[in-house]
Amino acid sequence: MTNRQPRPACATAGVDMYPAPSDDLGTARAVAVCDTCQIRQACADGALARREQWGVWGGLTETRRRSMFRHNRVPAHIVRAPSPAMIRREEVARLAGKRVPTEAIAARLGVTVDLVCRDLQRLRSDRQAEKQQEPAGTVAA
C-alpha cells in the first residue's frame, strides 16, 4: 500500500506561477497548471486566507483574488480581519473619492505621500483589471 501525498502540479510544470497581471498568456498557462492540481482548492483557500498579493494560486489570479475581497465573495470560513494595508487603501480610496489632495491624505493617515501614490496607483490598476475581466455586456451597478 502506498501513502503518497498529492504533489503540487506547479512543482514540476516548469511554468512561471507569478506572471505579470498584464501577461494574459502567462496567466492562462499558470491557471492551466492549477487546473490539473490535486490540491487546488486547499491552495486557493490558503492564498485567500494569507491574502497572497502576487501570483496565481489555486487557479486564482491576483486580480481575481482582489476582486473577490472587494466584492465580498470570499467564503466566510476564510475571511479574516482586513490587513492594515487594506484598511489604509480603503481609506485612501475614500478620501481620494472626496477629492482630498494626496498630501492631505498622507498627513491625515500619517504616511508618506509616496505610499499614498502607490496605493492610488494600485487602486487604479485593480479597477482597470476588473473592468477587463468583466464579461462583455456587463452593466456597472
Ligand code: SF4
Ligand atoms: S493549485 Fe497551488 S499548488 Fe497546485 S499548481 Fe496551482 S499554485 Fe501550484
